Amino acid sequence: MRYGEVAAVDTLSTQLPASQVTAVVGPNGAGKTTTLETCEGFRRPQAGTVRVLGLDPARDAAKLRPRVGVMLQSGGAWTGCRVHEALRHAAALHAHPLDVDALVERLGLGSCGSTSYRRLSGGQQQRLGLAMAIVGRPELVFLDEPTAGLDPQARRMTWELVRELRDGGVTVVLATHFLDEAEQLADRVIVIDHGRIIAAGSPGELTATGAENTVRFTAVAGLDMHDLRSALPAGCTVQEVTPGGYLVTGPVDPALIATLTAWCAARGVLAQSLAVERRSLEDVFIELTGRELRP
Amino acid sequence: MVLAQARIETRLLLRNGEQLVLALVLPLLVLVIGATTGNLLDLGPGRRIDILAPGVLALAVLSTSFTSVAIATGFERRYGVLKRLGATPLPRHGLLAGKTLAVMAVESVQVLLVGLVSLMLGWAPVGGPAAVVAGLIVLLLGTAAFTALGLALAGSLRAEATLALANLVYVLLLVGGAVIVPLARYPQTIQPLVALLPSGALAQGLRDVSAGAGVPFAACMVLLAWCAVGGLVAARTFRWE
Ligand SMILES: Nc1ncnc2c1ncn2[C@@H]1O[C@H](COP(=O)(O)OP(=O)(O)OP(=O)(O)O)[C@@H](O)[C@H]1O
Ligand SMILES: [Mg+2]
Numbered sequence: 027m028r029y030g031e032v033a034a035v036d037t038l039s040t041q042l043p044a045s046q047v048t049a050v051v052g053p054n055g056a057g058k059t060t061t062l063e064t065c066e067g068f069r070r071p072q073a074g075t076v077r078v079l080g081l082d083p084a085r086d087a088a089k090l091r092p093r094v095g096v097m098l099q100s101g102g103a104w105t106g107c108r109v110h111e112a113l114r115h116a117a118a119l120h121a122h123p124l125d126v127d128a129l130v131e132r133l134g135l136g137s138c139g140s141t142s143y144r145r146l147s148g149g150q151q152q153r154l155g156l157a158m159a160i161v162g163r164p165e166l167v168f169l170d171e172p173t174a175g176l177d178p179q180a181r182r183m184t185w186e187l188v189r190e191l192r193d194g195g196v197t198v199v200l201a202t203h204f205l206d207e208a209e210q211l212a213d214r215v216i217v218i219d220h221g222r223i224i225a226a227g228s229p230g231e232l233t234a235t236g237a238e239n240t241v242r243f244t245a246v247a248g249l250d251m252h253d254l255r256s257a258l259p260a261g262c263t264v265q266e267v268t269p270g271g272y273l274v275t276g277p278v279d280p281a282l283i284a285t286l287t288a289w290c291a292a293r294g295v296l297a298q299s300l301a302v303e304r305r306s307l308e309d310v311f312i313e314l315t316g317r318e319l320r321p
Numbered sequence: 322m323v324l325a326q327a328r329i330e331t332r333l334l335l336r337n338g339e340q341l342v343l344a345l346v347l348p349l350l351v352l353v354i355g356a357t358t359g360n361l362l363d364l365g366p367g368r369r370i371d372i373l374a375p376g377v378l379a380l381a382v383l384s385t386s387f388t389s390v391a392i393a394t395g396f397e398r399r400y401g402v403l404k405r406l407g408a409t410p411l412p413r414h415g416l417l418a419g420k421t422l423a424v425m426a427v428e429s430v431q432v433l434l435v436g437l438v439s440l441m442l443g444w445a446p447v448g449g450p451a452a453v454v455a456g457l458i459v460l461l462l463g464t465a466a467f468t469a470l471g472l473a474l475a476g477s478l479r480a481e482a483t484l485a486l487a488n489l490v491y492v493l494l495l496v497g498g499a500v501i502v503p504l505a506r507y508p509q510t511i512q513p514l515v516a517l518l519p520s521g522a523l524a525q526g527l528r529d530v531s532a533g534a535g536v537p538f539a540a541c542m543v544l545l546a547w548c549a550v551g552g553l554v555a556a557r558t559f560r561w562e
Contacts, residue, residue: 066408092410096405103400103402104400105400111332158405
């Protein structure tokens, strides 16, 4: 997908699982919005094919629109339009919409039902955008940064809503900058940069790759490091970093902890303050995309 | 779907204060001031109100179907409204139909008000029911032509440029487009040109109808031609975001 000479999204090839939540993450300008908008049928790719629910989003738009909900990164409502009005209108465009009043309450917009869009706070506008995306009971929703500018309560509410959608069989694709959100919410995370996928997988898989997870524990000083290493799976390193302070590095999984504690138990050693330090998705993200600021 | 679209567009049009001034207050001012002050405007021979009333009706159509539509649509694109609507089941022709219905709803209010005030001021149109039908045909064609032109303008320019240009064209047509001042008062040499303007065709067509001349075919053809031009340009240049 090009804008003039700029290749915004280049060789991006993936399949999105149905009835699951996919999070698209990537630095500013990575091509998240462009990718979503190509799937939404707003842009036609210059090369390659996009299929949404088995259909071509640009050509079969009329068939897709009743089945797909869209939340744009910003805007999308008449500035003079009231919350209730905007939502009722969005509902009237669909055959079997959700109950508008219930949705307004659910999103905490009850008290600003007759406030015009331009007088809403940024977070309230964002919530209205979310409501308009789901009011038509879509099978598939594209949410472009749905929680940008939301307070912690509203963010949780949104997460809950997204989980409910998924549990009801809806496929959710969301772009986000909050890595904890992707980690909490997504079944699958796609990291894109410069218009290409640079990593993809479940949050667990992504944080496990690179295998730089660690376990720290304390015990009596002077344990036999050589013996411990040979007890652990291949690829692990062990180290007594301070007297009695141990560091195990490697692919940390439940089996590794079991092996470690069994080894201690066999020697009558009590491992204290044993802590698994997993990398967060954010660590992985920074590692993949670098520390420099994007233009 | 189309009705829902028409309903919300009508509400938003009526809610917009500036547009309402343009749509109602200004035409009524022109009507009342023009009819009650004898020497402000040279309208030529004949009863002032009979010349003024059809012109003010044309002015009302111009303000709603051209200026309002162009400005509203320009800002709808700017604020992503058109884009979001493009993601709903509402088809493009549904959006267009909704807009047209909304314009016609607002115009019925305008025509009713302007018509009533004109009658109270002594407007005496001739021709009976046939003239009413002919007048409605001209109004409809004028609405179609100006809506198409408004969409063409909003489709090809930025919202701010649309705002500026739509108002400029409104004023220019009001002053030099034979809207209020009849065609016959324009210099002989430019009369044929002014008659070809959509405003000239609309206003002169309405004046002829209200004077009992029947359906003004030439004016109708001019309006149809503008409708085609506007429609073509809009279809070619219109961008939804
Ligand atoms: N309409 C446009 N015209 C030209 N270039 C564009 C346009 N929209 C986006 N771009 C460029 O395409 C690239 C990808 O933009 P995109 O909006 O998809 O990024 P994004 O990942 O959504 O970023 P953000 O996190 O800031 O929302 C950027 O380099 C951007 O400058
Ligand atoms: Mg974006």
